[in-house]
Amino acid sequence: MSDHKISADGLRIECHAAQNADCRTRPGCEAEGWGEEYCIGHDPGHPVAGGHECWQLAWVNNTSLEETYDGPGAPVTIYPGRAVRIVWNGYECTWDYKRRNANA
Incomplete structure (x- = not known):
């Protein structure tokens, strides 16, 4: 199964990623960003861990799928x-359809 796909009603993207997937890995605080181990902007930094809700969905489902x-x-x-690929481009997440071949 793909990690992300268009919902059955076609109105949003759903996440089916494992709990330890990159899209579910973040700090437990409300930091605006984080590195590989800790959040950015808090001293001491909060550790980054898996098991969270997918942080990418807030970006791509915040408006219509056509706009993202x-x-x-x-x-x-x-x-x-259909399976999709979500990409962080430095300031927001966008999506496109995942290619159907093995190299996608």
């Missing part, structure tokens, strides 16, 4: 149940 799509073709066609 960053792939080929415009306007985007929504395919419920």
